[in-house]
Amino acid sequence: MKRFKIKTEVCFSENAIDALTEIKGKNAVIFTDSFMASSGAADRIAEKLGNCSSIRIFDKVKPDPPIELVTEGLEFLRNANADVVVALGGGSSIDAAKSVVLMAKRVNPASPIRLIAIPTTSGTGSEVTQFAVITDAQKGVKYPLVDEQLLPDMAILDPSLVMTAPPGITADTGFDVITHALEAYVSKNASDASDALAEKAFELAFEFLPRAFKNGTDYMARDKMHSASCLAGMAFNGVSLGVNHSIAHALGGKLHIPHGRANAILLPHVIAFNADLDGHFGADDTEAAVKYAKLAQRVGLPCTNVRMGVLNLIQELTYMMQMMHIPMTLSEMGIDLEEFELIRPSVVEAALADVCTLTNPKRVSAKRINRILDTIAR
Numbered sequence: 001m002k003r004f005k006i007k008t009e010v011c012f013s014e015n016a017i018d019a020l021t022e023i024k025g026k027n028a029v030i031f032t033d034s035f036m037a038s039s040g041a042a043d044r045i046a047e048k049l050g051n052c053s054s055i056r057i058f059d060k061v062k063p064d065p066p067i068e069l070v071t072e073g074l075e076f077l078r079n080a081n082a083d084v085v086v087a088l089g090g091g092s093s094i095d096a097a098k099s100v101v102l103m104a105k106r107v108n109p110a111s112p113i114r115l116i117a118i119p120t121t122s123g124t125g126s127e128v129t130q131f132a133v134i135t136d137a138q139k140g141v142k143y144p145l146v147d148e149q150l151l152p153d154m155a156i157l158d159p160s161l162v163m164t165a166p167p168g169i170t171a172d173t174g175f176d177v178i179t180h181a182l183e184a185y186v187s188k189n190a191s192d193a194s195d196a197l198a199e200k201a202f203e204l205a206f207e208f209l210p211r212a213f214k215n216g217t218d219y220m221a222r223d224k225m226h227s228a229s230c231l232a233g234m235a236f237n238g239v240s241l242g243v244n245h246s247i248a249h250a251l252g253g254k255l256h257i258p259h260g261r262a263n264a265i266l267l268p269h270v271i272a273f274n275a276d277l278d279g280h281f282g283a284d285d286t287e288a289a290v291k292y293a294k295l296a297q298r299v300g301l302p303c304t305n306v307r308m309g310v311l312n313l314i315q316e317l318t319y320m321m322q323m324m325h326i327p328m329t330l331s332e333m334g335i336d337l338e339e340f341e342l343i344r345p346s347v348v349e350a351a352l353a354d355v356c357t358l359t360n361p362k363r364v365s366a367k368r369i370n371r372i373l374d375t376i377a378r
């Protein structure tokens, strides 16, 4: 039996934030970072929440939200007597708010808090997933939380909030979307439902990410990338991800590489691994290879056979990375390789233990992860 559930109501495209005006008589807390607070974005959201009884802003979210922030946020929610939490920002703000609301519900299972996620980057898909990542800053370890209660009640995808994302962030977060779509598509748990979402997400990102990168004010490209991010989030929320994310989580925790960028540098090598490209020709293509080739075909890449489709997909993604100035290796990223060698065993160990490894289409060994790390190092 396969199951697929989507709980979150999604409001999208032009004026989507107007959905906030429908919330009446509640105590609202906006959960965000200092940039969103100082840029006026949080005030814009507060204005739309004008029908609420009270509105307070918690603006202390930092990248890779630490455990201490969740405790502080929980205290803030209690003091505000909040029954609506609006998470405004990138993955960090949304993950932090989700974690705080989860803790509030664990403390009081009857808690009426309604969670609304408003992403300001097109990447994590966190607005529609039951996952959140919090960090133990002292140990340098990222903890993935998985709980149905982490699912927001509503997601608001308003392209006007993404227009100012700089090109580097657009590229990194866009590659996170592409990686979500590809890993969900070849996941061991993939289904017709997740495939439909992953295919559309990939098609949109493939077409509109380069446009959004070249011209941040291209409204249509921003709108479509926001949709792609959300659809890819729905896809992987149902069927999980793969070893690309397992290694990216481990590298991010140890080396503080932006999540999307870590995914991007791994992606060509993980596709080649899953598709069994090393010395393999034709007769028994892996299931993942057939699916990669199907996606290549959907976006118009030459695909006279499966192997050619996979190779063209890898080549095109590599070209996109180069065009968007994404480094191809850790050393290009400025990582000290001697320092990397010191933490390599813990990266391998963390990647093997990561929950995403379970759904990778091919079995993964420490030796294989080391080979992938060799390839991306220099």
Ligand SMILES: [Fe+2]
Residues within 6 Å of the ligand: 124, 176, 180, 245, 259, 263
């Ligand atoms: Fe991701």
